[in-house]
Amino acid sequence: xxxxxxxxxxxxxxxGKLPGDVIEQVAQIISAHDVSDARSRIADSVPHxxxxxxxxxxxxxxxAKASGVSSAEVAIALRTAACSQxxxxxxxxxxxxxxxxxxxxxxxxxxxQAILQVLNSARSRILLVSxxxxxxxxxxxxxxxxxxxxxxxxxxxxxxxxxxVQHEYSNLQALGEDVAKCxxxxxxxxxxxxxxxxxxLGSLHVKCVVGDGRWLFLSSANLTRYAFSLxxxxxxxITGGRSPHQIEAVFETLIAEGTLSRV
Numbered sequence: 001x002x003x004x005x006x007x008x009x010x011x012x013x014x015x016g017k018l019p020g021d022v023i024e025q026v027a028q029i030i031s032a033h034d035v036s037d038a039r040s041r042i043a044d045s046v047p048h049x050x051x052x053x054x055x056x057x058x059x060x061x062x063x064a065k066a067s068g069v070s071s072a073e074v075a076i077a078l079r080t081a082a083c084s085q086x087x088x089x090x091x092x093x094x095x096x097x098x099x100x101x102x103x104x105x106x107x108x109x110x111x112x113q114a115i116l117q118v119l120n121s122a123r124s125r126i127l128l129v130s131x132x133x134x135x136x137x138x139x140x141x142x143x144x145x146x147x148x149x150x151x152x153x154x155x156x157x158x159x160x161x162x163x164x165v166q167h168e169y170s171n172l173q174a175l176g177e178d179v180a181k182c183x184x185x186x187x188x189x190x191x192x193x194x195x196x197x198x199x200x201l202g203s204l205h206v207k208c209v210v211g212d213g214r215w216l217f218l219s220s221a222n223l224t225r226y227a228f229s230l231x232x233x234x235x236x237x238i239t240g241g242r243s244p245h246q247i248e249a250v251f252e253t254l255i256a257e258g259t260l261s262r263v
Contacts, residue, residue, distance in 0.1 A: 003066035007077050014058045015081035016213045016245040018051055023082040026055050031075035035063070038071070050253050085242075088214075092241030097219060100232035111221045112228040114237040115209050116142050122151050122211035127248055128183075129156040129206045132222040139223060140176045147182035155183045156251060156260060158204045186260040207235075208247060216244040 015023050029041045039059050046052040062074055069077075098108035119126060119142035126146055147153050188204045195201050209217040219235025221227035238244060254260045 003069050004073065004077075006066045007062060007069050007074055008081070010058055010061055011074075011077040011081035012084065013213075014054060015078070015085040016242075017054055017249045020082045020086060022046060022048075022051050022055070023078050026058075027075040027078040027082075030059075030071050030078070035071060050249070053256070089241050092243075093239040095237045095239075097217065097235040097237050098233070099221060099228060100234075109237060110228075111219060111233055111235065112138060114217050114219075114235070115139060115223075117237070118209045118211040118215040118217050119143060119146055121215060122146055123149070124212045125152040125154070125248075126212075127154045127156070127208075127210040127251055128223075129204075129208050129251065130223040131158045131203065131205050131207065132224050133157060134222075134224040136223050136225060136228070140179050144178045144182060153179075153183040154251070155179070155185045156204070156206075157185065157187050159187050185263040186255060187263055188259070189261050192259050192261075210244050210247050213245040213248050215239055216247055218247075 025045060026042055029045060030038050033041055039056065042055050042059060043052060046055050062069065095114070096108045097111055097114040099111040116138060119139065126143070128143070143153055190201055193201045207219050207222055209215075216238040217235060218238070219233060221231065221233035221235060227233050251260070255262075
C-alpha cells in the first residue's frame with residue numbers, strides 16, 4: 001500500500017476514536033519536533049491512558065510502515081481526518097428499531113433488518129456483541145459474507161460454554177461453525193466479573209452491532225430467533241456521529257486490558 005494512503009487511513013481511524021483537541025495536540029507535536037523527540041512528548045502530553053496508547057500506536061505505525069512520509073504530511077493528515085470526523089458527527093441519523101405488535105399509526109424498522117443493514121454495509125470491521133445467540137441463519141450468513149469480502153469480524157459473547165439456565169446451549173455452537181471460523185471470538189471470564197455480597201456475578205447483557213465505526217445497532221434484542229419474531233424488542237440504529245466509534249473503543253479497551261478473553 002502507498003505509505004501516504006497508510007497514514008491517511010490510520011489518521012482517519014484515530015480521529016474516529018479521539019476528541020478533536022487530542023488529535024490537534026498530537027499533530028502540533030509531530031509538526032513542531034524532531035521524530036526522535038516527538039514520541040516522548042506525545043507520551044508526556046496525552047494524560048488519558050487509552051488515548052495515549054492509541055496515539056503512540058499511530059506514531060509507531062507511522063515509523064514502521066510509512067517512515068518516508070514527512071512530519072508535516074502526517075500532521076496535515078491528522079488535522080484533515082479530525083475535520084472529516086467533525087463533519088460526520090454533525091450528520092448523524094437515528095432510527096427506531098422494533099420487533100413486536102405492529103401499529104398502523106407508526107412504522108419502525110424491524111430488528112433483523114437493521115442488523116443485516118450493518119452487516120451488509122460494513123467494508124472494514126464488524127463488532128457483534130450479544131448475551132445470547134441462537135438460531136439466526138440470516139445473521140450467520142451475512143457475517144460469513146462479510147468475512148469473505150475481507151471484513152474483520154469480532155464477536156463478544158457472554159460465555160463460550162453452556163449457560164446455567166433452563167434451555168442450555170453453547171454460544172459458540174449457536175454461532176455456527178462457519179461464523180466461529182471467520183471471527184475472533186471473546187467472552188467475559190467469571191474471574192474478571194464483579195460480584196455482589198451474595199456472590200452473584202454480573203452478566204454481559206450488551207446487545208449491539210457496530211460496522212466500520214459508522215453504524216451502531218443498539219437494542220434490547222439478543223441474537224435469537226425469538227428476539228426477531230415473538231418478543232417485544234426496542235432499539236436504535238445510529239448512522240454517523242461519535243457513538244459507533246465510542247462503542248468500538250470501549251470493547252477494544254476491554255480486550256486490550258484483558259477484561260475479555262479470547263476463546
